Amino acid sequence: MKLQAKLFLAAALLLLYFPIFFLMYYSFNAAGNMNHFKGFTLDHYKAVFENKRLLVIIMNTIAVALIAASISTLIGVFGALGIHYMRNKQLKIGLLTLNNILMVSSDVVIGSSFLILFTVIGHYTGLGLGFWSVLVSHIAFCVPIVVLMVLPKLYDMKQSMINAATDLGASTYQTLSRVIIPHIMPGAVAGFFMALTYSLDDFTVSFFVTGNGFSVLSVEIYSMARKGISMEINALSTLLFLIVMIIIIIYYFLSTGRERRRRVKAGVLK
Numbered sequence: 104m105k106l107q108a109k110l111f112l113a114a115a116l117l118l119l120y121f122p123i124f125f126l127m128y129y130s131f132n133a134a135g136n137m138n139h140f141k142g143f144t145l146d147h148y149k150a151v152f153e154n155k156r157l158l159v160i161i162m163n164t165i166a167v168a169l170i171a172a173s174i175s176t177l178i179g180v181f182g183a184l185g186i187h188y189m190r191n192k193q194l195k196i197g198l199l200t201l202n203n204i205l206m207v208s209s210d211v212v213i214g215s216s217f218l219i220l221f222t223v224i225g226h227y228t229g230l231g232l233g234f235w236s237v238l239v240s241h242i243a244f245c246v247p248i249v250v251l252m253v254l255p256k257l258y259d260m261k262q263s264m265i266n267a268a269t270d271l272g273a274s275t276y277q278t279l280s281r282v283i284i285p286h287i288m289p290g291a292v293a294g295f296f297m298a299l300t301y302s303l304d305d306f307t308v309s310f311f312v313t314g315n316g317f318s319v320l321s322v323e324i325y326s327m328a329r330k331g332i333s334m335e336i337n338a339l340s341t342l343l344f345l346i347v348m349i350i351i352i353i354y355y356f357l358s359t360g361r362e363r364r365r366r367v368k369a370g371v372l373k
Contacts, residue, residue, distance in 0.1 A: 123344060130337035137337075147338040157323065157339070164320040167234070168302035171241035176295040178242070179249025180287065184279075186250070187257040205247045213244060214311030221312060232314025240312045241302045248301060249294030256290035257283075289361060296354040300347055 130148070134141035151157060186202075189195040205213065217240045218232075225231055260283070268278045306321035313322055320343060327336050 126337050127341045127344070130334055130341045132334060135334055137334075147334040148342075150335050151338050151342065154335075160318050160320055160323045163234070163317065164303060167238055167241055167319060168299050171238055171245055171302045172295050172298040175242045175245035175298045176249050176291055179246045179294055179298075180253055180284075180291050182246065183250045183253035183257060183287075184283070187254060202247045202250050205244055206251070210305075210307035214240070214308040217243070217308065218311040232312055233317040236312040236314065237309055237317070237319060240308050241305065244305070244308060245298035245301055248297050249291070252294035252297060253287050253290040256287040260286050289358060292357060293354065296350055300350060303343070303347060 129137045129140065131143050131145070132140050133144040133146070135147075182202075186195055186198050189198070217236070221230075221232055221236045221239075264282055264286070265278055268282045273281070304321065305319075306325065309319045310322050310325070313319060318326075320339070324336060324339060324343075327333060327339075
């Protein structure tokens with residue numbers, strides 16, 4: 104049974120990753136197509152870095168992702184704290200439901216809703232679609248992710264820890280900063296990296312809310328693909344895949360290192 108499970112897992116991973124590795128393989132093709140591999144070259148990657156407009160779009164994408172992930176992490180942490188310690192159970196359930204709606208709603212619905220909202224705002228304020236509209240929409244769909252990553256940490260925290268801090272004379276701020284925040288920090292870090300990857304990979308919502316003169320990488324790749332298959336798209340997609348993998352690896356080492364230090368401290372205390 105274990106062998107069958109391993110074979111099924113291997114087949115599933117192969118099915119998921121084969122198109123990506125196929126794309127990465129032909130990004131080094133000197134023939135400039137995906138029909139046959141003529142020889143190894145880095146010209147397609149060179150073309151990516153020589154495309155100044157594309158470099159600006161990459162910087163836009165990274166800036167939006169970092170800012171959106173940071174703000175959504177801050178909002179999500181305090182939102183999770185507010186939901187967890189809320190005494191009104193009906194309001195608590197209502198807020199959790201509203202938080203989950205953005206997680207399960209279609210990206211097309213979210214994107215079109217934001218488009219209508221920003222169009223109305225632009226009609227009265229003169230603000231057009233661009234950096235601010237993309238940033239606000241990314242923050243909106245990243246906040247629920249952070250909330251869902253932080254809440255389990257709050258549920259796992261023992262009330263005795265807070266009671267002990269209070270008995271020792273800690274103020275509300277000291278309890279929050281020295282007891283609660285350190286305990287939920289792994290969830291906050293996980294939420295930040297999840298929000299970062301979601302923002303980097305988002306296409307549908309960004310497609311609705313980008314305006315003239317501003318674009319993000321996913322929308323630009325789509326625009327390039329409509330003009331025809333280009334190995335420059337393969338090279339760019341490969342770089343994007345590697346960036347996401349690096350982010351995941353960094354988070355993995357951070358989480359395992361934190362867990363290792365926690366076990367060492369627990370061993371010392373024992």
